[in-house]
Amino acid sequence: MLVAVIKGNKKEALENLLKANAFVQAFEFRLDLIEHDFIAELKENASHPVIFTLPFKEIPEHLLRLEPDFIDFAHTTSFGYLEKIRRNYPGIKI
Secondary structure (H helix, E strand, C coil): EEEEEEEEEEEEHHHHHHHCCCCCCCCCCEEEECCHHHHHHHHHHCCCCEEEEECCCCCHHHHCCCCCCCECCCCCCCHHHHHHHHCCCCCEEE
8 A cells, every 4th residue: 555644834734736647556644743733734735544643642632533534543652542542433443
């Protein structure tokens, strides 16, 4: 599976997402390398599944409400937090 990593400011991230739409099977939004205020807009423009990644931190609730297709977690993430995600957002694959 070919996954495009999306990061940067709004202009850069949106340009990269639109360019990659024809070539990839999924997008990884690096939440530690992207401004959070336009992630909903990016997700709307993604024509493939979206993965949210925020290494070594919990993903903020307002971003979980966007319901990405997948969430990538560090191996150190607590099981309690993962269970909360499974319970509150059953459509998100972990």
